[in-house]
Amino acid sequence: xxxxxxxxxxxxxxxxxxxxxxxxxxxxxxxxxxxxxxxxxxxxxxxxxxxxxxxxxxxxxxxxxxxxxxxxxxxxxxxxxxxxxxxxxxxxxxxxxxxxxxxxxxxxxxxxxxxxxxxxxxxxxxxxxxxx
Amino acid sequence: xxxxxxxxxxxxxxxxxxxxxxxxxxxxxxxxxxxxxxxxxxxxxxxxxxxxxxxxxxxxxxxxxxxxxxxxxxxxxxxxxxxxxxxxxxxxxxxxxxxxxxxxxxxxxxxxxxxxxxxxxxxxxxxxxxxxxxxxxxxxxxxxxxxxxxxxxxxxxxxxxxxxxxxxxxxxxxxxxxxxxxxxxxxxxxxxxxxxxxxxxxxxxxxxxxxxxxxxxxxxxxxxxxxxxxxxxxxxxxxxxxxxxxxxxxxxxxxxxxxxxxxxxxxxxxxxxxxxxxxxxxxxxxxxxxxxxxxxxxxxxxxxxxxxxxxxxxxxxxxxxxxxxxxxxxxxxxxxxxxxxxxxxxxxxxxxxxxxxxxxxxxxxxxxxxxxxxxxxxxxxxxxxxxxxxxxxxxxxxxxx
Numbered sequence: 297x298x299x300x301x302x303x304x305x306x307x308x309x310x311x312x313x314x315x316x317x318x319x320x321x322x323x324x325x326x327x328x329x330x331x332x333x334x335x336x337x338x339x340x341x342x343x344x345x346x347x348x349x350x351x352x353x354x355x356x357x358x359x360x361x362x363x364x365x366x367x368x369x370x371x372x373x374x375x376x377x378x379x380x381x382x383x384x385x386x387x388x389x390x391x392x393x394x395x396x397x398x399x400x401x402x403x404x405x406x407x408x409x410x411x412x413x414x415x416x417x418x419x420x421x422x423x424x425x426x427x428x
Numbered sequence: 429x430x431x432x433x434x435x436x437x438x439x440x441x442x443x444x445x446x447x448x449x450x451x452x453x454x455x456x457x458x459x460x461x462x463x464x465x466x467x468x469x470x471x472x473x474x475x476x477x478x479x480x481x482x483x484x485x486x487x488x489x490x491x492x493x494x495x496x497x498x499x500x501x502x503x504x505x506x507x508x509x510x511x512x513x514x515x516x517x518x519x520x521x522x523x524x525x526x527x528x529x530x531x532x533x534x535x536x537x538x539x540x541x542x543x544x545x546x547x548x549x550x551x552x553x554x555x556x557x558x559x560x561x562x563x564x565x566x567x568x569x570x571x572x573x574x575x576x577x578x579x580x581x582x583x584x585x586x587x588x589x590x591x592x593x594x595x596x597x598x599x600x601x602x603x604x605x606x607x608x609x610x611x612x613x614x615x616x617x618x619x620x621x622x623x624x625x626x627x628x629x630x631x632x633x634x635x636x637x638x639x640x641x642x643x644x645x646x647x648x649x650x651x652x653x654x655x656x657x658x659x660x661x662x663x664x665x666x667x668x669x670x671x672x673x674x675x676x677x678x679x680x681x682x683x684x685x686x687x688x689x690x691x692x693x694x695x696x697x698x699x700x701x702x703x704x705x706x707x708x709x710x711x712x713x714x715x716x717x718x719x720x721x722x723x724x725x726x727x728x729x730x731x732x733x734x735x736x737x738x739x740x741x742x743x744x745x746x747x748x749x750x751x752x753x754x755x756x757x758x759x760x761x762x763x764x765x766x767x768x769x770x771x772x773x774x775x776x777x778x779x780x781x782x783x784x785x786x787x788x789x790x791x792x793x794x795x796x797x798x799x800x801x802x803x804x805x806x807x808x809x810x811x812x813x814x815x816x817x818x819x820x821x822x823x824x825x826x827x828x829x
């Protein structure tokens with residue numbers, strides 16, 4: 297089942313400290329206010345992220361979840377990866393190697409974890425044809 | 429600056445070689461750094477960082493002294509880390525990277541003037557070379573320069589250079605210890621070697637020390653099997669320290685913190701509440717913020733080197749990684765800061781109108797007769813009936829307080 301809602305990919309700026317986080321939040325806020333927002337944050341450029349930046353990511357995820365949407369992270373820079381590991385927040389997000397992968401992940405109705413336990417026969421058949 | 433003094437605690441060696449009288453005519457030159465691109469963490473040579481309470485540099489000096497070598501000179505290409513090695517028995521000098529090797533040659537010449545042989549170390553690697561055996565082999569073979577090699581055949585930067593061969597020594601030192609143009613004999617060493625090329629190697633050295641694979645032993649008291657604590661360390665009773673772990677001198681471990689799986693906190697490090705230090709080394713004077721998860725990392729100098737991701741990142745947020753201070757004025761400063769934080773409240777209280785106790789009115793309840801006979805409205809005080817703010821006044825008096 298394909299969703300018709302758009303997936304918005306937003307590139308996070310190089311520095312995500314308190315000041316930058318506020319600016320970024322103002323940019324993102326209209327996207328978060330949609331019904332069931334589907335957002336991907338591309339963190340490939342991030343070279344500096346502090347506690348305020350992590351707080352912003354969590355806030356955005358919370359806001360998206362409140363409207364029955366989702367926020368996924370993609371292309372994490374080494375700095376962002378280390379800081380998310382350090383603050384134990386990396387495990388709260390779905391993280392993808394590239395923005396394209398993250399966007400594709402919104403396409404399936406069932407989340408990956410659910411799909412493991414309730415496999416979709418149609419998708420499996422499609423995968424099987426590809427493998428063949 | 430002097431180097432080489434020992435703390436009152438054990439120096440961390442399991443079995444020290446007794447001073448050998450045969451090495452009296454031998455002097456040592458210890459070079460720290462010399463290769464700006466490698467063997468560093470945050471611009472400092474890895475040899476300057478503490479491993480279980482004592483730096484590789486200091487431990488190397490301990491080995492040299494234990495071998496009975498009298499005079500030692502140390503040359504570094506960076507300033508020593510705070511508070512700096514303190515001692516009495518050897519000279520410590522700092523040279524700029526561009527003139528490092530010329531300065532090394534000058535020191536070598538001054539040391540070789542009154543000795544038969546000079547041992548030259550470059551740190552670099554932690555190499556447990558048997559110095560007595562090496563010098564004996566050099567004496568027997570008559571080689572001008574002998575270089576130690578590990579059991580796997582890696583060339584180590586440990587040289588025994590006879591004082592008579594000045595020109596070869598000059599060629600070797602000017603060539604930054606590359607021995608292409610100099611004849612060098614090989615001494616095979618079977619001791620433990622860690623090349624300390626990357627921050628990950630420093631972590632491996634710590635784990636090897638816990639596993640007793642090398643001579644390095646933690647400097648501190650073994651509180652429980654596998655848990656060493658240095659003097660002056662403070663661990664909250666709700667914190668958990670799981671073996672093998674090392675808590676250095678004057679460290680602070682706050683409530684609900686966990687230190688586990690071969691982690692080490694070097695001196696004056698601080699771990700805030702509910703932070704987990706798992707399989708990691710926290711360098712001296714480093715403060716790790718509250719609620720963090722430090723796993724397989726080397727943390728210090730406002731940087732985190734993740735061993736899993738093999739990357740070093742600079743953390744500028746002091747809430748995550750910061751530095752501690754031990755300056756004597758630190759408690760005074762913190763007290764002053766506390767006083768300043770109280771000032772606005774105190775000033776507000778002083779400048780506000782003096783609080784006046786409400787005039788004790790005659791409580792209407794006290795005089796209002798409760799008996800039906802006295803319940804006549806004419807007997808009730810007039811004020812109690814006309815004051816519309818009576819209830820409000822009562823509420824403010826008790827509720828606000």
